[in-house]
Amino acid sequence: MALQILLNFLLAFLWAAMNDTLELPTLIMGYIMGMIAIYVIRNFLPGSFYMIRFYRIIKLIVVFIRELVIANITVMKIVLKPKINVHPGFYAYPCELEEDWEVVLLSSLITLTPGTVVVAISDDYSKLYIHGVHLTDADEEIRGIKSSFENVIKEVGQP
Amino acid sequence: MSSIIAILVLSGVFFSIIAAIGVVRLPDMYSRLHAASISSTLGVSSVLLGVFLYFWYFNNNFEMTLLLAIVLIFVIAPTGAHMLARSAFHSDVEPYKLTILNELRRDEIGHEELREEDKQRAEERKKEKELEE
Amino acid sequence: MNLFLNIVFIIAIVGMAIAMGIASYRIIRGPTLHDKIVALDAFGVMLMATIGIFSVLLDTSYLIVVIMLIGMLGAVGTIAMAKFLEKGWVIDIDRDSDE
Known part of the structure; x- marks a missing residue:
């Protein structure tokens, strides 16, 4: 992916040099033409077309913002009731991601949604221990996290 | 705006x-x-x-x-x-006394060395469940 | 800046002051030491928002660099205190190796 972005910038500069100017609209036009050229020769470069990866990253950010707002409303309902009855709990979550940066991204996203905080990670990166504020059923929560977060991160990680 | x-x-x-x-x-x-x-x-x-x-x-x-x-x-x-x-x-x-699971402590300490407080708490919870039934 | 936005920002800064006052109760009272660190972390982040609204009310854009500085210092302070309470030192230096 880095090679494709570098080639795209070089093609943009080549276009600006052939038009004998260095203004911003010419560079943007050269960038778009370079993107078309790289799309045509995408089978000869390593990795898939990088715009697909950008689209998956943007989808991840949108999913994350929606989860953040919904879970904040849940915490607000817990705090504002007259009598608080929360049942917190620790549970273990089996994780199936392989690379290091994917595990880091998953635990950051789990910690950022309210109601779950990652407390410890086992040594071989296969289990995450999570503390939840209001825990009705541990298996249900595991399934919720798996369906919403882990699939999207696995899609980003594919080359 | x-x-x-x-x-x-x-x-x-x-x-x-x-x-x-x-x-x-x-x-x-x-x-x-x-x-x-x-x-x-x-x-x-x-x-x-x-x-x-x-x-x-x-x-x-x-x-x-x-x-x-x-x-x-x-x-x-x-x-x-x-x-x-x-x-x-x-x-x-x-942690709070109504904490339901504590798998992290179980995995770190080991099954045989559960402290006496945890055993008492488990017994109290069993009695409450029997009273509810 | 019209009148409506002026009223909105004055209500906002009064609200932030109330929130910081409520958080400071936990700083004084909290039974363990970790409670105090949690409340101070929240206090530092709310201070960033207060300075942001303040720079709108005074109609200047020189106070925005201060926001980033306070955020960085507060975050590093929280992480250093947490690590110190867990282990007893903050930076891991291995003095016995020969490197």
Whole structure:
């Protein structure tokens, strides 16, 4: 992916040099033409077309913002009731991601949604221990996290 | 545009007040960590986004520093929350007495060395379940 | 800046002051030391929002660099205190190796 972005910038500069100017609209036009050229020769470069990866990253950010707002409303309902009855709990979550940066991204996203905080990670990166504020059923929560977060991160990680 | 800025700033202030009330009312240190680190992050991000839009629209001044501050809060707040939770667990801060599962303690200590307090608590919970039935 | 936005920002800064006052109760009272660190972390982040609204009310753009500085210092302080309470030192230096 880095090679494709570098080639795209070089093609943009080549276009600006052939038009004998260095203004911003010419560079943007050269960038778009370079993107078309790289799309045509995408089978000869390593990795898939990088715009697909950008689209998956943007989808991840949108999913994350929606989860953040919904879970904040849940915490607000817990705090504002007259009598608080929360049942917190620790549970273990089996994780199936392989690379290091994917595990880091998953635990950051789990910690950022309210109601779950990652407390410890086992040594071989296969289990995450999570503390939840209001825990009705541990298996249900595991399934919720798996369906919403882990699939999207696995899609980003594919080359 | 004025209404968008007003909605963003007022919702940010509302979430910050919820976070402050949560820090006072919740019964346990781990629960207070949830309310303080995460709710206040969302609230302050909304306020800073409103301030950025105000400076861009009314003074025609694109401040990149505010966007950088928002990204900084999103990166640093979960790291700080994780470090606090881990250090509290290893310093034996007691969780709330109605905590349901404690698999982390079981995996770290081992099955044979459950402390006597945990055994008493398990017995009390069994008696409560029998009374309910 | 029209009148409507002026009123909105004055209400916002009063609300943030109330929130910081409520959080400071937990700083004074909290039974363990970790409670105090949690409340101080929240207090530092709310201070960033307060300075942001303040710079709108005073109609200047010189206070925005202060926001980033306070955020960085507060975050590093929280992480350093948490690590110190867990282990007893902050930076891991291995003095016995020969590197």
